[in-house]
Amino acid sequence: MTRTHTCGELRASDAGKSVVLLGWVNRRRDHGSLIFLDLRDRYGITQVVMDNELSPVAHAKAEHARPEYVVAAIGKVRLRGKDVINPKMATGEIEVVANELRILNDAKVPPFSPAEEAIANEEVRLKYRYLDLRRPEMQRNLEIRHKVALAVREYLSAQGFFEIETPFMTRSTPEGARDYLVPSRVHPGEFYALPQSPQIFKQILMISGMDRYFQIARCFRDEDLRADRQPEFTQIDLEMTFPQQETVFAVVEGFLKAAFEVTGEQIRAPFPRMTYDEAIRRYGIDKPDLRLPAMVDLTSDFTPELRTALKIEQELPVLGFTVPRVGELSGTARKALTSDIRASLGDSALDVLDIARLRTNDTFAGLADKISEKLSDELKVFDERGLASRDLNVVITPKPGVAAQAKDRLWIYKKVGQLRLDLAKRFQDKHSAFEKKGNADDYKFLWVTDFPFFEWDGQTHTWTFAHHPFTSPHEDDLIAGRMESDPEAVRALAYDIVLNGMELGSGSIRIHRQDVQGQIFRALGMSDEEARLRFGFFLDALQYGTPPHGGIALGLDRIIMILTGATSLREVIAFPKTAKAIDLMADAPSQVSEQQLRELHIRPTKA
RNA sequence: GGGGACGUAGUUCAGUUGGUCAGAAUGCUGCCCUGUCACGGCAGAGGUCGCGGGUUCGAGCCCCGUCGUCCCCGCCA
Numbered sequence: 001m002t003r004t005h006t007c008g009e010l011r012a013s014d015a016g017k018s019v020v021l022l023g024w025v026n027r028r029r030d031h032g033s034l035i036f037l038d039l040r041d042r043y044g045i046t047q048v049v050m051d052n053e054l055s056p057v058a059h060a061k062a063e064h065a066r067p068e069y070v071v072a073a074i075g076k077v078r079l080r081g082k083d084v085i086n087p088k089m090a091t092g093e094i095e096v097v098a099n100e101l102r103i104l105n106d107a108k109v110p111p112f113s114p115a116e117e118a119i120a121n122e123e124v125r126l127k128y129r130y131l132d133l134r135r136p137e138m139q140r141n142l143e144i145r146h147k148v149a150l151a152v153r154e155y156l157s158a159q160g161f162f163e164i165e166t167p168f169m170t171r172s173t174p175e176g177a178r179d180y181l182v183p184s185r186v187h188p189g190e191f192y193a194l195p196q197s198p199q200i201f202k203q204i205l206m207i208s209g210m211d212r213y214f215q216i217a218r219c220f221r222d223e224d225l226r227a228d229r230q231p232e233f234t235q236i237d238l239e240m241t242f243p244q245q246e247t248v249f250a251v252v253e254g255f256l257k258a259a260f261e262v263t264g265e266q267i268r269a270p271f272p273r274m275t276y277d278e279a280i281r282r283y284g285i286d287k288p289d290l291r292l293p294a295m296v297d298l299t300s301d302f303t304p305e306l307r308t309a310l311k312i313e314q315e316l317p318v319l320g321f322t323v324p325r326v327g328e329l330s331g332t333a334r335k336a337l338t339s340d341i342r343a344s345l346g347d348s349a350l351d352v353l354d355i356a357r358l359r360t361n362d363t364f365a366g367l368a369d370k371i372s373e374k375l376s377d378e379l380k381v382f383d384e385r386g387l388a389s390r391d392l393n394v395v396i397t398p399k400p401g402v403a404a405q406a407k408d409r410l411w412i413y414k415k416v417g418q419l420r421l422d423l424a425k426r427f428q429d430k431h432s433a434f435e436k437k438g439n440a441d442d443y444k445f446l447w448v449t450d451f452p453f454f455e456w457d458g459q460t461h462t463w464t465f466a467h468h469p470f471t472s473p474h475e476d477d478l479i480a481g482r483m484e485s486d487p488e489a490v491r492a493l494a495y496d497i498v499l500n501g502m503e504l505g506s507g508s509i510r511i512h513r514q515d516v517q518g519q520i521f522r523a524l525g526m527s528d529e530e531a532r533l534r535f536g537f538f539l540d541a542l543q544y545g546t547p548p549h550g551g552i553a554l555g556l557d558r559i560i561m562i563l564t565g566a567t568s569l570r571e572v573i574a575f576p577k578t579a580k581a582i583d584l585m586a587d588a589p590s591q592v593s594e595q596q597l598r599e600l601h602i603r604p605t606k607a
Numbered sequence: 608g609g610g611g612a613c614g615u616a617g618u619u620c621a622g623u624u625g626g627u628c629a630g631a632a633u634g635c636u637g638c639c640c641u642g643u644c645a646c647g648g649c650a651g652a653g654g655u656c657g658c659g660g661g662u663u664c665g666a667g668c669c670c671c672g673u674c675g676u677c678c679c680c681g682c683c684a
Contacts, residue, residue, distance in 0.1 A: 027644075027645080029642095029643050029646050030646090031640055031642070031643065031647090032640040032641065033640085033641055034640090034641040034642070035641095035643095036642080036643055036644065047643085049642085051641075067634095080642090081642080083642085084642055084643075084644085086643095086644055088644085089644080092644085109617070109634080110618095111617055111618070112617080112618055112634090113618085115645085116619095116633085116634090116645090117645075118619060119619090120618060120619075121613095121618085121677090122677070123675075123676050123677090124617095124618075126676090173684095176684040177683050178683085196684085221683060223682055223683040224681085224682060226679080227678070229683070455684095464684080465684050466684080467684065468684045469684075471684090578675090579676075579678085580676085582675095
């Protein structure tokens, strides 16, 4: 028996055709001698009618049909009468009159119905993932995922990129996230590691002369999960020879445009660029959400006299920001908000300034006006509407004699930046900046460039890689000798792509010269021997004619999350894991037999 | 590792101050129904209140512990 049509394709123009539909029983409506079955498959839902007078055998079968049974309906397409057309269904103008119904498979009563509007809790959904995936929403999510992957492949292929697979079982490299390890049976006590990314292999492919590589690659990181983080996730990974940063940007902008067209979304490219420094100063974070107005630096408006009068620490920055369209707050609401802000500022190194009260005082009224004006200017840049009395202005000041932590300017910027996001989230129903409006403004892309090359490790009191060890520093900083004189000022040719405050991907131009690589390792206080131990095979490869190269990797799951409007990666991954990295359906991880452990030369220290 | 929310029927949830508090809806089972499409009507079954301990005359409710799910911080070159 062959399916002639799917459950989503029959239309009025098919009336009179003999058809065979195969699918799951979505719902059954029993009117006695007339039974309706809604048949569901990936493509849609079609109503099948069993009439006791026309076909008593089919009708008798339908009496036994239950939700989620798999059935075959054989019959004729019939136009529905005018008064029983269902405009809510794509197939609502017709129905299939069955002259034969076959039950191909019955089904236990499911713990929840894929036809249900209200969805079960996630624990149940994950345990019975096959039922959850029958839901049209999940089918749509995975369809979009498939089509985006396809669009990316087509685009990159047309740009000359080869899709090349790299090993899942490879060597553990000591930097970065915790590895998932795979014990070797043949080599007692030795382990493979699952790749955190194909980083080294893709660089070696450049050394191999593959010129342009990409891969939709699974990556594994044994770190704690978040709504947007899974232990295994998928990256659109690419690398090319002889690139400028701009070359990489153009490729990414190209395939993102193609990817977003899958759901009919238009995006504007090229994307704006911003240095890391500017991102920190204006947004207090390295992944700015441009859907909200930036912070405003009010430091220069607070003269030493004013600071003394208002009990504000000299020198340190004063930062303000606006949350748009919050509306008038009552006195109690304002008080509660202020105390909430104080609470989130925590250790009282920073304080919130009451602008309303400032304005009532003759001494400070001028200052209050100036602050409002500056915040208004920023808001105008943001949406050309300017400051209204119903926007919420927040000004954060450093307290005098504060904890050493707050002396760190970076800490202040980050803290205020966090507050900016927290308050925006709190009032999101009011300003609706996070809602889709159906135009290109829904997607605020941004390239963040010039990341610092080194990062101070407070625990070991050493400089460490901010990116990864093969990221190239700025040529200028090398020539100026800052590697030795001022490591903090060295910029990396590293860049992130950010969308609506979410880090979508990260990449860099790599080091291709051995002398530079050596210089980097020395700056980090790493001996040649140690470097060799950690990255030996790659350092070898570098010596055999390495072309300048660079690339990037973007989180495919996160892109799909944005495109589907999902709030969690689990909604766009067929078989995801829980926050404790458990697969509730397969019940993994699990214990294994003594025999397996013996073969792998492993003895658990804890059962 | 830390903080928070939640856990009651298959499912989604309500359950007041510790004292008819074992409830609703939906699903399920049976019967009835020829135009429904979240069909409708009648009847019925369905519970270790996550688990363990404690307080109390008495615990779904209070306390301690534990397990699970979710969110956040740390972590994620």
